[in-house]
Amino acid sequence: MFTIDAHLDLSMNALEWNRDLRKPITEINDSEQGMNDKPDRSNATVSLPELRRGNIGLVVATQIARYVAPGNPLPGWHSAEQAWAQTQGQLAWYKAMEDAGEMVQINNLVTLEKHLNLWENEKSKTKPIGYILSLEGADSIITPQYLEQAYHNGLRAIGPAHYGPGRYANGTDSTGKMGQEGLALLKEMERLGIILDATHLCDDAFWQALDNYGGSIWASHNNCRTLVNHNRQFSDDMIKALIERDAVIGLALDAWMMVPGWVRFKSKPIEMNCNLEVMIDHIDHICQLAGNTHHVGIGSDLDGAFGREQCPYDLETIADLQKITALMEKRGYREEDIENLMHGNWLRFLKNAWKS
Secondary structure: OOEEEEEEOHHHHHHOOOOOOOOOHHHHHHHOOOOOOOOOOOOOOOOHHHHHHOOEEEEEEEEOOOEOOOOOOOOOEOOHHHHHHHHHHHHHHHHHHHHOOOEEEOOOHHHHHHHHHHHHHOOOOOOOEEEEEEEEOOOOOOOHHHHHHHHHOOEEEEEOOOEOEOOOOEOEOOOOOOOHHHHHHHHHHHHHOOEEEOOOOOHHHHHHHHHHOOOOEEEOOOOEOOOOOOOOOEOHHHHHHHHHOOOOEEEOOOHHHHOOOOOOOOOOOOOOOOOHHHHHHHHHHHHHHHOOOOOEEEOOOOOOOOOHHHOOOOOOOHHHHHHHHHHHHHOOOOHHHHHHHHHHHHHHHHHHHOOO
């Protein structure tokens, strides 16, 4: 079934992990044998060939670069200008993939319909992967005035925060409301029609953002706090508020977000019984709160600084997202419901959010 994944850090993997995503996944992993600079070496699940094999023809692909103030232990850049330059290098990689015929940017209804028709009717095994450009954490936006240029370059969604305190909003493991610059960012996003990604916003910023942003909102990769009690997840009240705004929530496949009690660098998926069935638990929880299947999607976050060592044990590569269809059918979901999850809800959202 045609599938949309609403959160993949493709350019980060290409530039910071030095992975040539055009290669087969086995070749990428073989080339990393013996490397220990990152915990997920030789455990990659994502490559462009695997996206094609899994019929994942459209993704939301990120730019990401954090600003870190003095004393902030998180990795990142020491100025907004450096962070901006990093994201522009990531943009250059996406453009290079377009020039190579590997990817194509989707940024309006015309390009969306053209791409969907291509994937429905073209039998070639080398069809380009469509990507919608998103920014995870807004630290790299030097001032809100830079959004005009970013939009011109194709940026269509922004999550104002990532981990910790940010320049525009506080994110995971931090607290506090957005200041005047954050509110100015939201205003400019709304003017340009840039989607607000509520993922990673701390609770204070989440509620403030919903009160101050009148445009389209999604959550590209987020799970349920009721099932895994951590501030990274959404509470039931937050999920209900997103449902009221007609948002779609993409379910993530990072194991620590899926099962309670996960200990990073120690726990193993099979020992923690972390499999794709657990993802269905999170999907089902949101559907029960909504009373329908209109607000769930996939935002896998696969290879988002983790690999097979920290994702469902029954997933070898991203192509295994196709296993979800049988698991949902087993739970009693109808074909229409499954289509909603795999692509339908994201497409409906985009067609409502984009005016042309």
